[in-house]
Amino acid sequence: MKRHLAIALSVLAATAAGAFAQDAGIEPETLSVLERIPEGPHLYVMDFGMNGSSPIYVLNADDLSLVGSIGTGTFGTMMMSPDHATLISASAYLRRYTYGDVEAVIHEWDSQTLKAKKEFMVSPKLAQALSQRGTLNLSADGKYLLAQNATPATSVTIADLAEGKDLGEVPTPGCWTAYPSVEGTAFTTLCGDGTITKHTYDASGKASAPAKSDRIFDVDKDPLYGDATRVDGKLVYLSYGGTLYIVDDAGEKPVLDRTVPFAEAGWAPGGYNLMAYSKPANTLFVLMHSNPYDGSHKNPAEEIWAIDMASMKVVGRSPAHGETSISVSGGEKPVLVGIDHMGGVHRYDVATDGQVSLTETASREGVAIFPTMVLTDF
Amino acid sequence: MSRIIETLLSRLDRSVESNVRSSARVFGRRSFIAATGTALLGAAAGLPVLPFDRRANAAEPAEGDDPCAYWRHCAIDGVLCEQSGGSLTACPPGSSASAVAWVGTCSNPEDGKDYLVSYNDCCGKPMVPTATFCNNNKGERPGYRMGLYNDVNWCMANADKGYHCTVSIVMGLAE
Numbered sequence: 001m002k003r004h005l006a007i008a009l010s011v012l013a014a015t016a017a018g019a020f021a022q023d024a025g026i027e028p029e030t031l032s033v034l035e036r037i038p039e040g041p042h043l044y045v046m047d048f049g050m051n052g053s054s055p056i057y058v059l060n061a062d063d064l065s066l067v068g069s070i071g072t073g074t075f076g077t078m079m080m081s082p083d084h085a086t087l088i089s090a091s092a093y094l095r096r097y098t099y100g101d102v103e104a105v106i107h108e109w110d111s112q113t114l115k116a117k118k119e120f121m122v123s124p125k126l127a128q129a130l131s132q133r134g135t136l137n138l139s140a141d142g143k144y145l146l147a148q149n150a151t152p153a154t155s156v157t158i159a160d161l162a163e164g165k166d167l168g169e170v171p172t173p174g175c176w177t178a179y180p181s182v183e184g185t186a187f188t189t190l191c192g193d194g195t196i197t198k199h200t201y202d203a204s205g206k207a208s209a210p211a212k213s214d215r216i217f218d219v220d221k222d223p224l225y226g227d228a229t230r231v232d233g234k235l236v237y238l239s240y241g242g243t244l245y246i247v248d249d250a251g252e253k254p255v256l257d258r259t260v261p262f263a264e265a266g267w268a269p270g271g272y273n274l275m276a277y278s279k280p281a282n283t284l285f286v287l288m289h290s291n292p293y294d295g296s297h298k299n300p301a302e303e304i305w306a307i308d309m310a311s312m313k314v315v316g317r318s319p320a321h322g323e324t325s326i327s328v329s330g331g332e333k334p335v336l337v338g339i340d341h342m343g344g345v346h347r348y349d350v351a352t353d354g355q356v357s358l359t360e361t362a363s364r365e366g367v368a369i370f371p372t373m374v375l376t377d378f
Numbered sequence: 379m380s381r382i383i384e385t386l387l388s389r390l391d392r393s394v395e396s397n398v399r400s401s402a403r404v405f406g407r408r409s410f411i412a413a414t415g416t417a418l419l420g421a422a423a424g425l426p427v428l429p430f431d432r433r434a435n436a437a438e439p440a441e442g443d444d445p446c447a448y449w450r451h452c453a454i455d456g457v458l459c460e461q462s463g464g465s466l467t468a469c470p471p472g473s474s475a476s477a478v479a480w481v482g483t484c485s486n487p488e489d490g491k492d493y494l495v496s497y498n499d500c501c502g503k504p505m506v507p508t509a510t511f512c513n514n515n516k517g518e519r520p521g522y523r524m525g526l527y528n529d530v531n532w533c534m535a536n537a538d539k540g541y542h543c544t545v546s547i548v549m550g551l552a553e
Contacts, residue, residue: 050505050531050541051504051505051507051540051541052504074540075531092539094539094540097504097540098502098503098504098538098540098542099501099502099537099538099539099540100538102539127521127530127534128530128531128533128534128539128541129521129529129530129531130529130530132529148521150521150524150530150534151534151535152478152524152530152532152534152535154521154524174522174524175522176520176521176522176524176527177520177521189522190520190522191522192519192522192523192524219519219522219523223519223520223523224520225520226520226521226522272529294516294517295452295453295514295515295516295517295518296515297515297518298513298515298518
């Protein structure tokens with residue numbers, strides 16, 4: 001029956017097309033599918049879906065026009081491979097959309113064709129949390145994927161990316177996020193008792209005894225954000241009050257290298273993925289808001305501050321546009337991009353002549369409903 | 379550890395919940411949460427809300443006001459169940475209440491006292507896009523203090539894990 005209907009419709013369509021061609025005197029157009037997004041720099045904006053798919057919108061990084069999209073599952077997060085060729089996402093698929101068994105899926109997307117190159121399942125314990133850099137990362141050699149779990153008991157899934165195989169989980173009770181070590185197979189996680197713990201694992205995904213630091217931060221008085229960034233091999237964490245905690249996790253256990261209080265009175269950091277580090281400029285960018293209070297730590301930015309990571313001084317304060325997450329591109333002329341709490345995207349040129357200043361060169365409203373993360377492929 | 383987690387994740391009966399509340403009072407909110415190192419169990423599904431000082435409810439949200447500014451929503455991050463077919467303390471019909479929850483400590487302007495508020499997600503139905511989304515974060519912490527973390531789907535321990543909306547349930551005085 002279906003086959004007969006399909007044939008009938010095809011005949012009807014062909015007849016209709018022929019009639020139009022004859023009437024209008026034009027050649028019928030050809031249906032095609034674009035092979036890839038246009039060459040050039042791009043942004044990838046995660047539109048966090050708590051109610052179904054978390055789409056990733058792909059934008060031209062110069063004029064912020066939309067050039068394509070990717071569809072992941074609910075509560076999605078993502079990361080870009082070091083060579084920018086692959087966007088990796090982790091997300092949950094509920095069998096009946098709002099209920100039913102959960103499949104937690106890792107996708108490897110071709111960042112230019114936007115097609116899935118590979119997908120595989122990991123433990124359904126995968127944290128259904130707001131997209132954040134600390135919950136999905138690649139080991140230094142690119143072989144292992146680290147994914148945060150929460151049931152709400154916390155653990156980290158170790159997956160073999162090449163094999164597309166979940167190797168198992170490392171319990172990380174009372175700890176959150178997993179940043180891979182610069183060398184070897186280990187990761188570092190922030191813990192609720194104010195310590196930072198390093199877990200080393202082997203090729204089978206099995207971890208040895210965790211190495212816990214001394215107490216490094218005060219969770220009650222000046223807690224650290226889960227978001228961190230690597231600077232010169234060390235992990236840089238940020239406190240709600242505006243102090244950098246620079247942690248050396250290269251040794252057996254993490255050690256606090258130094259703290260750098262940088263916020264002036266009346267200002268504090270705010271946002272989600274609220275730090276971005278430019279290596280060529282040796283500059284850390286932080287989203288900042290004024291008149292902080294208990295609970296303002298996710299407030300949208302009024303300014304973006306630039307910290308020189310050699311002198312550890314603030315070397316620039318530029319007007320912001322309500323951003324809650326930022327990224328900075330690589331290259332000698334870094335471009336800073338941000339997503340605001342209303343769903344808009346902003347692009348800034350970075351000038352680094354002694355002082356660091358940002359100039360907004362493009363912005364676009366209404367890109368996403370609930371943007372949580374932005375990445376670049378350049 | 380796994381046994382502790384299993385215990386915490388099991389649905390609470392009245393006596394367990396009562397113990398949780400008294401422990402929180404004896405040790406104080408912060409030390410209690412630090413000691414558990416994991417999620418504080420909030421109001422359990424199917425149980426009546428425990429009695430609390432009636433003054434905690436004295437300042438009801440006035441019509442026309444920003445519903446997110448209502449004092450008990452001081453650490454809420456989600457869509458209001460009261461606009462999704464439920465109420466301040468009840469999940470909408472046909473949904474299920476989350477078995478675990480995060481907590482906030484909110485000050486009631488009527489009496490100046492701090493109250494422990496359990497933020498339970500309601501689960502198993504779609505989020506209602508016309509309902510107000512609130513994002514308040516008083517006392518909120520990242521996932522290393524899971525019981526204070528609000529950027530995670532608290533339907534995670536339910537059979538039905540789809541996020542629907544959030545209720546704010548006053549559990550008692552904070553101190």
